[in-house]
Amino acid sequence: MPELPEVEVVRHGLQPAVSGATIDAVEVLDERSLKRHDGPAEDFVERLTGARLRGAVRRGKFLWLPIDRAADAPAQALVAHLGMSGQVLLRDPSAEAAALTRIRFALTHPVHGPLRVDFVDQRIFGSMAVDELLPTRDGAAAGYGLPLASIPSQVAHIARDPLDPAFDERLFLRRLAAKRTTIKRALLDQTLISGIGNIYADESLWAARVHYDQPTETLSTRKARELLAEVRIVLRRALEEGGTSFDAQYVNVNGASGYFSHSLRAYGQQGQPCARCERLIVREQFMNRGSHFCPRCQRIR
Numbered sequence: 117m118p119e120l121p122e123v124e125v126v127r128h129g130l131q132p133a134v135s136g137a138t139i140d141a142v143e144v145l146d147e148r149s150l151k152r153h154d155g156p157a158e159d160f161v162e163r164l165t166g167a168r169l170r171g172a173v174r175r176g177k178f179l180w181l182p183i184d185r186a187a188d189a190p191a192q193a194l195v196a197h198l199g200m201s202g203q204v205l206l207r208d209p210s211a212e213a214a215a216l217t218r219i220r221f222a223l224t225h226p227v228h229g230p231l232r233v234d235f236v237d238q239r240i241f242g243s244m245a246v247d248e249l250l251p252t253r254d255g256a257a258a259g260y261g262l263p264l265a266s267i268p269s270q271v272a273h274i275a276r277d278p279l280d281p282a283f284d285e286r287l288f289l290r291r292l293a294a295k296r297t298t299i300k301r302a303l304l305d306q307t308l309i310s311g312i313g314n315i316y317a318d319e320s321l322w323a324a325r326v327h328y329d330q331p332t333e334t335l336s337t338r339k340a341r342e343l344l345a346e347v348r349i350v351l352r353r354a355l356e357e358g359g360t361s362f363d364a365q366y367v368n369v370n371g372a373s374g375y376f377s378h379s380l381r382a383y384g385q386q387g388q389p390c391a392r393c394e395r396l397i398v399r400e401q402f403m404n405r406g407s408h409f410c411p412r413c414q415r416i417r
Contacts (some may be wrong), residue, residue, distance in 0.1 A: 117197045120277055120311030121354035126204050127174040135171040140165050141222040149218035153245035163246045175259035176310025178271045190247035195268045202242025256282035277311035278348050289340055300328035313385045316377050318408045320347040322382035327414045328407040348386040382408040
């Protein structure tokens with residue numbers, strides 16, 4: 117599933133193409149991709165046709181494109197969630213659409229001219245929707261990309277991610293200490309801290325030498341701060357390398373893959389020697405997925 121780095125790579129690629137662009141036409145090729153939209157496909161098309169986009173914003177794994185509005189119109193945005201295999205691709209208007217294209221947008225940019233945005237999704241776990249924008253609780257910009265203190269109602273429950281300038285580290289540490297769970301479950305809780313999925317949780321825990329099943333109440337403040345620092349380092353490295361791509365599902369807006377998979381130290385490395393101690397990395401079943409760790413470096417304390 118795309119995590120923060122993969123979604124940020126998509127947002128970064130979309131930003132120059134959609135900022136100030138007008139949606140000329142919308143084609144819904146598969147209505148299953150509108151499962152989070154409050155209304156039929158005709159409503160989705162009507163509300164977006166002729167809309168002018170302000171840019172691209174991201175919080176955690178969510179991406180949205182705020183819409184310019186008339187003075188008396190409600191603030192709205194086109195919200196996209198990539199699910200397991202969703203892709204948002206920039207295409208020349210004459211380019212052939214991919215077989216798994218679910219929604220297609222024809223845009224005109226004031227500088228770049230006509231272009232097309234395709235929402236491609238193999239498993240149809242992703243979605244798009246037009247959603248109302250609400251004021252942020254803390255008054256800060258809702259996410260990365262635009263200085264707008266408004267967030268889609270479908271994203272309002274999602275916590276800020278650790279790379280967000282408005283991320284409250286003290287609040288996170290207090291909430292983490294108060295939870296009665298294990299540390300990896302806490303990292304995957306998008307209402308506590310967003311943008312981290314299975315890959316980057318495993319990588320960060322390995323870097324901080326913390327076992328995935330360590331109870332959160334036993335984690336010292338010092339160790340929690342160290343882990344948070346490693347989370348940020350891992351996410352920034354992944355961003356620099358364009359995210360993690362294991363197959364053609366995880367690509368940027370131009371269809372190119374990321375290269376962070378070559379830098380992984382724990383995730384997917386079962387049977388390989390630990391880069392620190394050379395003990396073999398193991399994989400254990402965890403929440404219908406796997407956890408990868410070094411049994412020597414990452415012991416439950």
